[in-house]
Structure formats: structure tokens, C-alpha cells
Amino acid sequence: MPDIEPFSPRGMFHEGWTAEVSDYAIACGWALKGKQFIVGDVAGGIFAFEGDTGKIIWKKENTHSGGLLAMAIHPEGEIFATSGQDGNVQICNCHEGKVIKTLDLGKGWVEHLKWSNDGLFLAIATSKKVYVFNEIGEEKWISEDHPSTVSAITWANKNELATACYGRVTFFDIVNNKTNQKLEWQGSLVSMELSPDGDIVACGSQDNSVHFWRRSTGMDAEMTGYPGKPSHLSFDDSGKLLATSGSERITVWSFIGNGPEGTMPGELCHHTEPISSLAFSNKGMLVASGSRDGSVVASFLKNDGNGDPVGAAFAGDLVGAISWRPDDCALAAVNAKGVVNVWKFKVRTNLFSKGFK
Amino acid sequence: MSIKDKVPVTILTGFLGSGKTTLLNRILSEEHGKRIAVIENEYGEVGIDQGLVINADEEVFEMSNGCICCTVRGDLIRVLGNLMKRRDKFDYVLVETTGLADPGPVAQTFFMDEEISSEFTLDGIVTLVDAAHIDQQLGRSDESSEQVAFADVLVLNKTDLVSDDALDTLESRLRDMNRMTRIIRAENAKVPIETVLNLSAFDLDQILKRRPTFLEPEYPFEWTGVYDLDPGKYELMLEEGPDPEMSLVALVNQGESEEELKDGAESSVRLYAENANTLEPGNTVPYGEHVNLKLENKGNKSFILNIEKPSKIGLFTQHTAEEFNMKVIKSDENKEIPFNTERFWQAEHEHDDEVGSIAIERFGDVDPEKLNTWMGRLLSEKGVDIFRTKGFISYSGNPRRIVFQGVHMLFTAQPDKEWGNEPRRNQLVFIGRNLNEKEMQEGFDKCLI
Numbered sequence: 001m002p003d004i005e006p007f008s009p010r011g012m013f014h015e016g017w018t019a020e021v022s023d024y025a026i027a028c029g030w031a032l033k034g035k036q037f038i039v040g041d042v043a044g045g046i047f048a049f050e051g052d053t054g055k056i057i058w059k060k061e062n063t064h065s066g067g068l069l070a071m072a073i074h075p076e077g078e079i080f081a082t083s084g085q086d087g088n089v090q091i092c093n094c095h096e097g098k099v100i101k102t103l104d105l106g107k108g109w110v111e112h113l114k115w116s117n118d119g120l121f122l123a124i125a126t127s128k129k130v131y132v133f134n135e136i137g138e139e140k141w142i143s144e145d146h147p148s149t150v151s152a153i154t155w156a157n158k159n160e161l162a163t164a165c166y167g168r169v170t171f172f173d174i175v176n177n178k179t180n181q182k183l184e185w186q187g188s189l190v191s192m193e194l195s196p197d198g199d200i201v202a203c204g205s206q207d208n209s210v211h212f213w214r215r216s217t218g219m220d221a222e223m224t225g226y227p228g229k230p231s232h233l234s235f236d237d238s239g240k241l242l243a244t245s246g247s248e249r250i251t252v253w254s255f256i257g258n259g260p261e262g263t264m265p266g267e268l269c270h271h272t273e274p275i276s277s278l279a280f281s282n283k284g285m286l287v288a289s290g291s292r293d294g295s296v297v298a299s300f301l302k303n304d305g306n307g308d309p310v311g312a313a314f315a316g317d318l319v320g321a322i323s324w325r326p327d328d329c330a331l332a333a334v335n336a337k338g339v340v341n342v343w344k345f346k347v348r349t350n351l352f353s354k355g356f357k
Numbered sequence: 358m359s360i361k362d363k364v365p366v367t368i369l370t371g372f373l374g375s376g377k378t379t380l381l382n383r384i385l386s387e388e389h390g391k392r393i394a395v396i397e398n399e400y401g402e403v404g405i406d407q408g409l410v411i412n413a414d415e416e417v418f419e420m421s422n423g424c425i426c427c428t429v430r431g432d433l434i435r436v437l438g439n440l441m442k443r444r445d446k447f448d449y450v451l452v453e454t455t456g457l458a459d460p461g462p463v464a465q466t467f468f469m470d471e472e473i474s475s476e477f478t479l480d481g482i483v484t485l486v487d488a489a490h491i492d493q494q495l496g497r498s499d500e501s502s503e504q505v506a507f508a509d510v511l512v513l514n515k516t517d518l519v520s521d522d523a524l525d526t527l528e529s530r531l532r533d534m535n536r537m538t539r540i541i542r543a544e545n546a547k548v549p550i551e552t553v554l555n556l557s558a559f560d561l562d563q564i565l566k567r568r569p570t571f572l573e574p575e576y577p578f579e580w581t582g583v584y585d586l587d588p589g590k591y592e593l594m595l596e597e598g599p600d601p602e603m604s605l606v607a608l609v610n611q612g613e614s615e616e617e618l619k620d621g622a623e624s625s626v627r628l629y630a631e632n633a634n635t636l637e638p639g640n641t642v643p644y645g646e647h648v649n650l651k652l653e654n655k656g657n658k659s660f661i662l663n664i665e666k667p668s669k670i671g672l673f674t675q676h677t678a679e680e681f682n683m684k685v686i687k688s689d690e691n692k693e694i695p696f697n698t699e700r701f702w703q704a705e706h707e708h709d710d711e712v713g714s715i716a717i718e719r720f721g722d723v724d725p726e727k728l729n730t731w732m733g734r735l736l737s738e739k740g741v742d743i744f745r746t747k748g749f750i751s752y753s754g755n756p757r758r759i760v761f762q763g764v765h766m767l768f769t770a771q772p773d774k775e776w777g778n779e780p781r782r783n784q785l786v787f788i789g790r791n792l793n794e795k796e797m798q799e800g801f802d803k804c805l806i
Contacts, residue, residue, distance in 0.1 A: 024442040042442040069439065085411075085439075107412070111435070127414070148416050149432065166418050166431060188418035188431050206434075206470070207420035207427060228471045274471070320442075336442070 004272055004293050004314070009343050011311030012298065016330060016342040017054030021047045022061060025320045025334030027071035031080060031094040034325045037342065038094065039334050040071040044084060047340075048097060051325065054342060058097045064088060072113040072122070077326075079135065081122055083110035089124055091137050101137030105129075116155045121174070123161050125150040130163050132174045141174040152192035152203075162201065164192040169201055169213070183213045183220070191231050195239035200255065202242055204230030210244050210253075221261050223253065232278035236285050241266075241305055243287045245275035250289055252305030266305025270297040270312070276319050281328045286310070288331055290319025296333045298345065315341050363478040364441070366450040367554055368463050370504045371485030372494055373456040376514040376546035380485060380553070381453060387550050391448040396436055398455050411436055415455060417462050429466040434473055441476040449554065450477065457500050460484075460507040461744065461765055468767040481556040484508035484538075485546065488527060489518040495530075502712040505531055506744040506788045507764075508538045510553055517544045536714035537747055537786050576622060577629040578604070580677040582685075582696035583611050583618075584670045590688040591662040593642060593672075598681035601653045603674060604633055607662070609644045611671025613698040618671075622702065625673040636660055644670075652681070659686075669697070677701065712744075715794045717801045720782045722753035727804040732761075732768065735800065740766025742792065748785030749773065753806050761785065 009015055023041035031038050036057065037049045044064040048057040064084025073080040079100065083089045089103040089110055108127035115122055121140065124131045127149055132141040148166035156162045159175040166188050171180040188206035195202075202212040210230050213220040228246035235242050242253045242260075250268040253260035271291035278289050285301040294315050301307035318336035325332070332342045371377050385393060395410045413432035420427040433452065440447060454463055460482055467479040484504045487494075494501040505511065511531055516524055528540055541548050595603070606625045611617065624645075633649035638658040642648060652658055662670065662685070674683070678699070685694045728750065736743065746763035750770070757772040758781075783805075787797065 026442060042439075067439070067443065109439075148418075149414065149435065151431075151435075166416065187420060188429070205420075206418055206429060206431070231472075 004295060006316070007312070007314050009311070009313040011309065012345050013296075013311040013313040013331070014344040014346065016344050017049075017052075018342070019047075019049055019054045019056065019340040021045055021059075021334070021338040021340065023338055024336045025338050025340065026068065028321045028323050028332055028334045028340070029071065029073040029080070030323060030325050030332070031073050031077040033077055034327060034330075036077075036094055037323075037332055037340070038071070038073060038080060039340055040068045040082060041338055042067050044068045046071070046082060046092075046097060048094065049340065051330075051342075054340070060097055063090060069109055069111045070113045072115050074115050074135070075117060075119045081113050081115070081124075083113050083124065083126075085109050087126065089113065089122075089133075091122070091133075091135075103131075103133060103137055103139075105131065112150065112153045114153050114155060116158065116161075118158060120158075121155075121161075123153050123155065123174075125153045125163065128165070130161065130172075132161065141172075141177060143172060146170070151189055154192055154194050156194055156198040160198070162192065162194060164189040164203055169203060171215075181215065183215075185211055185220070187211065190229055191233050193233040193235050193242070195235050195242075195255070196237055197239055200235075200239065200242075202233055202235075202244070204233055204244065204246065208246060210242075212242075223251075223260070223265075226251070228274060232275050234278045234280045234287065236280040236287070236301075237283055238285075240303065241280075241285060241287075241301055243278055243280065243289075243301075245278055245289070247274050248272060248291065248293075250275060250278065250287070250299075252287070252301060252307070254303060254305040256303050263304075266301065266307060268297075268299050268307065268309075270299070270309055271295055277322045277333075279322050279324060281324045282326060283328060286328070288322050288324065290315060290322045290333050292318045294318065294335065296322060296331070296341075296343075298331065311343075311345065313341065313343050315339070363476060364447055364450055365480035365555060366437075366452060366467065366477050367480050367556075368460060368482045369451060369453045369485070370458065370460050370463075370482065370507070371456065371512075371514075372487065372490070372501055372504075374490075375456070375485040375487045376512075376543075377453055377485055380483075380512065380546040380548070381451060383546060383548075384451065384550055384554065388449070388554070392445065393449045393451060394440055394447045396433065396450065396452045398453060398458075411440075415458060417459075427465070427469060428462045429469050430462050433463065433466050434470050437473055437477060457498075459500060459503055461503070464507065464764040465767060468764055468769070480554070481509040482507050483510045483512060483553045485512045485514050486531070488513050488515050488524060488542075492527060492530075502534060502790075503744060505534050505538075506712045506790075508535060509556055511535070511538045511540045512546065512548055512553070513540055513542045514546050515544065516542045534712045534714065535745075535788050536716060537745070537788065576626060576702040578606070578622075578625060578673045578675050579702055580674050581611075581618060581621065581700045581702065582672050582674075582678055583613050583698045584672070584685050584694055585667075585697050586662070586664045586670055586685075586694065587667050588664050591664065591694070592659040592686045592688055593662055594657050594659045594684045594686055595650065595652055595681040596657060597655065598652065598676060600676065601651075602635075603650050603652060603676055603681065604629065605642070605648055605650055605675065606646065606673040607642050607644050607648075608671040608673070609668050611669050613669070618698075618700050621671050622673065629673075711790045712788070713790075713792065715787045715789075715792050715797055717748075717783065717785045717787075717798055719801065719805060720780060722751045722781055722806045723783060723801075723804045724806050725752045725755075728752075731800050731804050735797070736763070736766040736768065739789070739792070743787055743789035745788045746785065748783070750783045750785070751776065751781040 022045040023043040027040040045061045047059040066085030091101045110126040112125035128145040130143040146165040152164040169183040189203040191204035208226040209224040226246040230246035248271045252266035273293035315333040416431040418431040633647045641661040750759045760773040
């Protein structure tokens with residue numbers, strides 16, 4: 001249990017709704033353009049709530065025997081995919097939660113799912129392999145075995161997929177089945193994010209550093225000195241700022257000008273325990289962070305990566321995942337006890353000082 | 358999170374065919390009330406009967422800094438990271454490694470990765486060895502000696518295939534390599550479960566209780582005879598033997614039960630550690646002292662034993678009585694008094710294994726800063742060759758003793774129970790390859806106040 005005292009939403013956070021799922025909530029996301037909020041728990045329960053009220057729309061349990069590992073909502077928000085320890089991926093419809101297609105990928109855990117930005121492809125990582133399927137579950141591409149278990153995947157652009165594993169990041173053209181680029185570096189890469197234009201690749205490494213490459217110039221750099229492994233990375237939508245965290249502190253690198261090499265990063269210290277989730281808003285330089293201590297803070301950042309908190313709320317327990325509503329007017333946090341919190345996010349005025357009606 | 362809330366993890370190592378899967382199945386069937394997760398790496402072997410079994414490729418991740426002490430098992434981080442989220446958490450985790458695995462990265466994972474160390478605690482490393490084959494394996498591969506060196510518990514398995522003598526020799530070889538370990542003999546991996554699970558292996562009190570002389574697990578003497586003697590003068594008579602001299606400790610009131618013999622042996626070990634007084638033939642043997650009998654002269658040599666009241670005398674001799682045809686003779690009657698009981702001991706001997714243990718035991722307090730500097734330097738220079746460190750230290754000014762434990766260059770020092778009336782002392786054991794005992798002891802001595 002967190003050591004901090006519960007507190008009411010502050011600043012730009014206002015009471016919204018709360019709900020509960022059956023187990024430790026590990027994944028969440030907004031569907032149907034913010035009208036629906038879907039939560040997945042570690043035991044394989046999937047729950048859909050009304051985005052405005054938190055009323056349950058549908059739920060299903062034990063979707064993956066052994067447990068859920070990942071969930072990804074399609075960018076159009078009509079369908080979503082889940083995967084688990086059973087080696088399966090399910091593509092489901094958001095309205096009723098019905099399974100449209102089940103993909104059986106064998107015995108390994110299926111740990112990562114990513115829809116391409118245009119929603120045409122679903123990338124899936126299981127053990128050392130990566131698969132790409134289309135929206136209706138037809139197989140489009142399979143990678144060769146990677147040298148180790150794939151630890152992160154992300155789309156670089158329309159047809160190009162990036163994968164991270166021990167020692168390297170690889171870019172695949174999945175339509176023409178070729179390898180576009182390999183970035184090698186001896187280290188266990190535990191997280192990966194790409195800038196929105198796909199040029200900057202940032203990876204958190206087990207040895208408490210962040211390594212990044214600029215694909216256009218081939219330049220790379222290593223940012224060391226993290227107290228823990230930087231499992232959480234997030235780029236803002238302009239690609240100017242990269243928020244990183246492997247401890248209770250958030251370190252923000254600014255890519256403006258010649259940075260971040262040789263510059264001082266911004267530091268945000270709002271939590272008492274390590275960050276467990278980190279996400280920039282869909283638009284603008286607002287970063288939200290959730291911590292193991294149960295606190296959630298939104299900070300408004302400047303170009304140099306420094307910034308000030310603009311709101312805080314208490315999620316009750318370790319924050320398993322956070323998600324900004326597509327319009328950035330609400331932030332959701334799900335916790336290790338299975339509690340779902342959705343807070344309105346807006347400028348507090350005297351008239352609405354009690355927040356949400 | 359206190360250590361009690363953390364999920365204990367036992368690492369099972371051992372070469373292929375040493376009986377790991379048999380032991381795993383035994384644990385799972387006997388501990389059926391518990392939720393045990395098994396992380397297993399060897400596919401296609403004998404199946405695991407029940408319990409949650411997760412297959413994971415052993416992924417050993419070295420860091421870009423090239424430091425082997427930072428090497429961790431990536432697969433464990435991923436798998437355990439997921440397991441710890443379940444509401445119906447596991448009571449216990451067993452990690453089985455392949456026969457060729459270096460236990461270092463597995464153990465280091467529980468120190469190095471903050472997310473893992475905050476939820477799990479390494480309870481112990483259990484190494485199974487096949488009594489019939491380990492001798493050759495030790496000669497051939499670094500992995501097998503490392504697995505022995507890392508072990509908190511060594512299960513000497515398949516003892517039915519090997520003679521008792523060979524087992525004794527093997528056990529003393531293993532003991533030489535790792536003096537902290539507890540050795541359990543077993544047939545078909547049949548060991549009491551409590552000897553391999555929930556060890557809190559780093560609890561030194563337990564180790565000390567199990568082996569009061571774990572720092573001197575082999576004896577500097579080979580033989581003990583207990584003699585029932587009435588008051589009077591006796592001669593201890595010896596003929597020529599393999600050596601021109603022999604060490605001896607004579608104890609009064611030596612009991613004959615195994616426990617009493619072991620108590621006597623322990624006292625004798627301590628006495629043997631002191632310098633011996635040389636006795637010429639004709640001299641009187643003192644009690645409770647380490648003496649060295651001069652045996653250069655030809656023919657019978659006699660030393661005097663004086664008995665004031667009826668007593669059982671225990672003679673702890675460097676060599677066996679037989680080797681010198683040693684006899685106790687009552688002087689006035691010229692009558693040989695046979696021993697009541699004899700006991701042979703596993704004598705110290707040299708092995709050429711590179712892997713061994715070094716123990717440092719000193720009374721007094723240490724200066725925490727000096728110790729930190731010394732340990733820091735030692736581990737950064739020799740961390741690669743030091744597999745395990747365990748022990749406790751008395752910091753000056755601190756009412757609690759400080760418990761040390763480490764894997765390669767990673768170590769933790771935590772305050773433990775209060776000293777109370779116990780004499781303040783320090784005990785450290787290092788297990789590693791090619792360690793320089795003298796240098797390390799001197800280094801430690803400089804930290805003493």
C-alpha cells in the first residue's frame with residue numbers, strides 16, 4: 001500500500017468517476033472517440049465503461065488463460081486487440097466486446113501489440129518473433145527469430161516497424177519484407193519510443209541509461225545517470241520533448257536546437273516512489289505521470305524540458321496505466337487494486353470550484 | 358516492503374542428469390497447499406507434474422559497461438515482473454537453470470533490478486550434484502565449480518551409486534570449495550523439503566547453528582581415543598611413524614557420545630589454532646593445550662600423563678594411533694590401557710580446485726568507513742572472482758550487528774539483531790576463484806579499531 005495520504009483532486013484535475021475491475025489493472029485506453037473506456041486486468045478480465053459516466057457497458061473475464069499481457073485499441077476506436085500468456089491474440093469489437101478473430105501464435109507469451117497509425121496493421125511480438133496482421137486478422141508478415149526476446153515494438157511510419165531486443169533496434173519494411181536498418185548497441189533494451197516523425201529512436205536500457213539514435217544522421221548518444229532502469233518513455237506530439245523515467249523523478253530531454261546532447265535535462269520531482277506510467281497528452285506539452293505511491297500528476301513543460309505541475313490526483317494504489325482522453329479533457333488512471341479513476345481535466349474557475357457537476 | 362512480504366525465490370542449479378526435475382516434482386507434490394510458480398528452462402526433459410510452469414529461454418543480458426557483475430537474466434525480469442501483478446500471488450517461485458548456466462546472473466537479477474528486488478527475495482541457491490559424476494565435471498567445466506561455489510545447499514544426489522568412502526572424499530572436496538554450504542546426501546533427490554525451501558539462506562545464525570565450526574570444517578587431527586583412567590601416572594608410548602613429530606591435544610572429562618566427541622573436537626580445533634608447545638620424550642602432557650610431541654629418536658618414546666582423580670581422557674592426535682603404534686600404559690603396573698572409544702576425523706588436505714572459501718574471523722569492532730573503502734576496493738578489483746560473500750560485522754558504535762551478503766561485486770549491509778551481551782566479533786566468508794587469503798585477512802585487519 002502507498003505511504004502517502006489520500007488527497008482530493010487538485011489544480012486542473014476534477015472529480016470524474018470511478019469504477020472497479022476484478023484484478024490488477026495493467027492496460028487501458030479510450031475507444032469510440034472517447035465515448036468508451038476499456039480496461040484490461042492481469043487475470044484476463046476486460047471491462048468497457050461509458051466514457052462520461054463510468055457506467056459498465058460490457059465485461060468479460062478469463063479472456064486469456066494464464067492472464068492478459070497487452071491490449072491495444074485501434075486508432076479508429078471501433079475494434080481492439082488483446083494478448084496473453086496463452087499465446088493468443090483476440091481482435092474484438094468495442095461495442096459489445098465480441099471476439100472477431102482469435103490468432104493462435106503458439107506457446108510463447110504474447111507481450112506486445114501495436115496498431116499502425118493508419119490502423120491497417122497490427123504488429124504482435126511473441127518471444128523472438130514479430131507478426132503483422134491486418135484489421136481482419138489475416139497474416140501479412142512474420143519476422144525471422146530475433147537474437148533474444150523482443151522487448152518493444154513500435155511503428156516508424158506507414159509500412160515500417162521498429163523492434164527492440166537485447167543489443168539492437170531493427171527497422172523492417174513489412175510490405176516488401178526487407179530490413180531497412182539495424183541499430184546495434186550492446187545493452188538490454190527494455191523500452192522504446194519513436195519521435196512522431198520516426199527520426200529519433202529512444203530506448204531505455206537495463207543498465208540505467210537511455211540510448212537514442214537519429215536515423216537521418218546516424219548519430220547516437222547515451223544518456224546515463226538514471227537511478228533505475230528507464231522503463232517509461234514518452235515523446236510529446238511535436239517530437240521536441242522526450243520524458244523518461246526509471247525512478248520517482250522524471251527526466252525530460254529537449255531536442256530543440258542542438259540538444260539534447262550537452263544540455264541539462266528538465267527534472268520533475270513530484271512523486272515519492274518510482275514512476276509506473278508516463279504519457280504526454282495527445283496535443284501539447286502536458287505530461288502526466290503515475291507512480292507506485294498512487295499519485296498522478298500532470299505537468300506543463302517548457303521548451304527546455306522543465307515545467308510545473310498543473311494538477312494532481314490520488315489513484316489509491318500503484319498506477320498500472322494512464323491514458324489521456326482523445327480530446328485531452330480527461331485523464332484516466334487504473335491501479336494495482338483494480339480501481340479505475342477518470343478525472344476531468346480543465347482550468348479550474350471560481351464558478352466550478354467543486355469541479356464536475 | 359519488508360522482507361517478510363516478499364515472495365521467496367529458490368534457484369535450482371545442477372548439471373543435466375543431477376536430478377533437478379525429480380527434486381522439483383518432489384517439492385510440487387509435497388507442497389501442494391502452496392502456490393508455486395516454476396520457471397523452467399530445459400525443455401523436453403522429464404515433465405513437471407503440476408503447478409504453474411513457465412518456460413523461458415535463459416537470456417543472459419550483459420551490460421554495455423562490460424561488467425559481468427551487472428549481468429542479469431532478462432527472461433526472469435520479464436516473467437517475474439508479470440507474476441508479481443496477480444492478486445492471487447504466488448507463495449513461492451522456483452527457478453530451474455540449465456546445467457550449463459552460470460548462477461551469477463540469476464542471483465544478481467535479485468540484487469540489480471529494482472522492480473524485482475522490491476517484490477522478490479532470493480531465499481537460496483540449491484545445487485544438485487550427481488555423486489557419481491561431479492568429480493569429473495569439476496575438473497572439466499567452470500560452470501560446475503561455480504554452481505558448487507554459489508550454493509547455499511548442496512544436494513549430493515545419487516549416493517546409492519557411490520561408496521561411502523568416495524562420498525566422504527567428495528564431500529570434503531566440495532566443502533573445501535564452499536565452506537558456507539550445507540551438504541545433504543540423497544538418493545533419487547529425496548531430501549526433506551524444509552532443507553531446500555524457506556531457508557532464508559542468508560541467515561547466518563542458521564549456518565552457524567548448523568556448523569559451529571564452519572570456519573574449520575575439516576579437522577587438524579585425524580583421530581581421537583577416549584581412555585577411562587584411574588588416578589596415577591601413565592605413559593603415552595609411541596614408536597616411529599610417518600612424521601618426526603605429531604601434534605596432540607589432551608582433554609579431561611571427554612565424553613564418548615557422538616555429540617560429546619564433536620564438542621571435544623570443536624574445542625580441540627580452537628586449541629590447535631594456537632601455537633604448539635614442543636614436548637620432548639619424558640615431558641608431561643598438559644591438558645587443554647596444543648602440544649607437539651618430538652618423535653625423532655629411535656625406539657619407544659614416552660610422554661607422561663598424570664591423573665589425579667578418575668577421569669575420561671580424550672586424546673586428539675594429528676595422525677591415527679595406529680600409525681605410531683601409540684599406547685597408554687599405566688606406569689606402576691606396566692599395563693596397557695585400551696581406549697574405550699575411538700573416532701576418526703576428516704583431516705585437512707589440499708585440493709587443487711581453484712574455487713575455494715576464505716574465512717575471516719576477528720573479535721572487536723571495525724571502522725565502518727574503512728571497511729566500506731576496503732570492501733568497495735576488494736569487490737571492484739576482485740568482484741569477478743568472488744562469487745559469494747556472507748557474514749556479519751561489528752560496527753563500532755552500532756548496537757546491532759551488520760549482516761553482509763553479496764553476489765560478485767554487489768553487496769548489501771543490513772543491521773540485524775542487537776549484540777546484547779555477546780562478545781562483539783566479525784565473521785566474513787568469501788567464496789571465489791584464486792582468492793588470496795593472506796592479503797584479504799590483512800586488508801580486513803586494517804579496518805579493525
